[in-house]
Amino acid sequence: MSKREDTLSHLLDRCREEGMRITAALEKILSLLNSKEGPVTVKSLLKSKNIEGSCDPATIYRLLQKLEENGIIRKIGLHDRSTHFILNESGQHRDYVVCLDCGDVEVLEMTCPVEELENKVSKNTGFQDVYHELQFYGICPECAKGK
Amino acid sequence: MSKREDTLSHLLDRCREEGMRITAALEKILSLLNSKEGPVTVKSLLKSKNIEGSCDPATIYRLLQKLEENGIIRKIGLHDRSTHFILNESGQHRDYVVCLDCGDVEVLEMTCPVEELENKVSKNTGFQDVYHELQFYGICPECAKGK
DNA sequence: GTAATTGCAAATCATTTGCTTCGTA
């Protein structure tokens, strides 16, 4: 069994534990999120080959909402018309660079310097269950070239 | 002249430099952004006393777009239905904590540890004009209490 | 005076909801 398949079945287990039923639409969403390293937009989910035509958008939105409530995926706030989601794997925090021109998202291979600040923020503000999101924005080499 | 008025007239100067005409709607938007420490949602702009009734939403959206293109304001990606904007004052970088329950946004009083990473990211990825956005999310004390 | 900006109405796009039918547990 490949690493990916393994993760997928583990994700399905987590859904089961949360009382969700395992349906075709759910498997498709998780499989797609699992196949990408970076965040995925709702739009690209809806347009993806496995989903478009076979699942209703309302179904996808409902599933994403439920997955988020159950802590299996996380919404992340990139500047785009369409919301982005990513698997919420503990200890797998990643940061991104986003091209303000074409919207391209790259995953950064670096140690995140902010993790240790979460406790500090929590202590200073009284907020609970604090996590963070860090994004870099700029113009990607392709777009810069095109100018 | 107060600090705030001073900043406002400076903002209007920047707009003039960018070739924008100084209209009532523009002044209202900048004045409101200037009066807040944290980010402002489009919704709250539209609902604000000075604007609602006297300016058309389309006008506000168009101005915000133009202000962003001209680098006078920045869009920031908090998780909410409505987009957030903030004045783009150089050297005035701020980070935030957002309550996932009520949406309350607090400005953090701390030195941001990420600024120095921007150059590194730029070097590693080839992206240009890199800046960053850092947000913390959690449950604010009020909401935690309400549970 | 003239080109940019506004207001209004209509169009678009993302997301949500109601309700009936379907399929997993």
Place this chain on the structure above:
DNA sequence: TACGAAGCAAATGATTTGCAATTAC
């Protein structure tokens, strides 16, 4: 079989756009 999930259609909300009237420079 029963209850959660899916599909479909209609509602909502945010944002965009076309165009004629207005206004800053």
